[in-house]
Amino acid sequence: MRTDEKFVITINREIGSGGCTIGRKLAEKLGVKFYNKTVLQKLVEHFELSPEQIDRIKARKKNWWTELSELVATGMAPGFSDKLSEVTSRDLFEKESEIIREITDAESCVIAGRSGFFILKDHPNKLSVYVHAPLEKRVARVMRKQNLSEEDARALIARIDEGRDNYTKAFTGSSRYDVHNYDLVLNTDKIDEDEAVETILALIPKTVD
Numbered sequence: 001m002r003t004d005e006k007f008v009i010t011i012n013r014e015i016g017s018g019g020c021t022i023g024r025k026l027a028e029k030l031g032v033k034f035y036n037k038t039v040l041q042k043l044v045e046h047f048e049l050s051p052e053q054i055d056r057i058k059a060r061k062k063n064w065w066t067e068l069s070e071l072v073a074t075g076m077a078p079g080f081s082d083k084l085s086e087v088t089s090r091d092l093f094e095k096e097s098e099i100i101r102e103i104t105d106a107e108s109c110v111i112a113g114r115s116g117f118f119i120l121k122d123h124p125n126k127l128s129v130y131v132h133a134p135l136e137k138r139v140a141r142v143m144r145k146q147n148l149s150e151e152d153a154r155a156l157i158a159r160i161d162e163g164r165d166n167y168t169k170a171f172t173g174s175s176r177y178d179v180h181n182y183d184l185v186l187n188t189d190k191i192d193e194d195e196a197v198e199t200i201l202a203l204i205p206k207t208v209d
Contacts, residue, residue, distance in 0.1 A: 011131060014161070015156070016140075016153075017131045017137075039111070043092060057089050100120065115172055127183050142156060
């Protein structure tokens with residue numbers, strides 16, 4: 001990767017690993033934008049859905065009709081919006097891919113998540129990073145950052161992990177845990193966020209042709 005040309009760094013991460021903080025600090029060091037919630041907001045505006053509804057669609061294992069049938073059986077159908085039933089996870093992935101490519105065609109940046117390692121796999125000037133941490137460390141961080149009980153933090157992590165796993169597998173054909181998808185894998189149980197940023201920065205000159 002060269003920083004004297006248009007570039008992109010993708011930061012895929014486990015919730016509670018500090019990946020977003022690392023991405024934001026890295027972008028500041030490089031003088032470029034950090035994209036995380038911006039992509040989600042564009043999806044919200046395009047599909048006229050809430051962030052929670054988008055997460056729900058991404059986490060689906062089945063088609064929407066099966067899900068609706070189950071909701072009817074449990075008496076929950078009245079809360080199931082028409083818009084939510086119309087949008088598929090495929091629709092989300094295709095629009096998300098379009099948004100990300102538009103951003104990276106226009107400028108250098110750091111992007112968090114969004115299966116960026118796959119969507120941008122053919123980008124000529126890209127560095128892909130994966131950030132992870134042991135479960136207990138993730139739980140503690142989520143409890144602190146989101147003011148949750150341990151039980152609620154564990155439940156949130158399990159739900160988000162499952163949703164991201166399903167979404168990534170369905171549309172990339174690969175596991176997000178597969179190290180072959182990344183140029184660099186960082187364990188934030190071994191290094192702190194600032195050290196992680198410096199590790200990424202130190203790698204960049206070595207990737208120049």
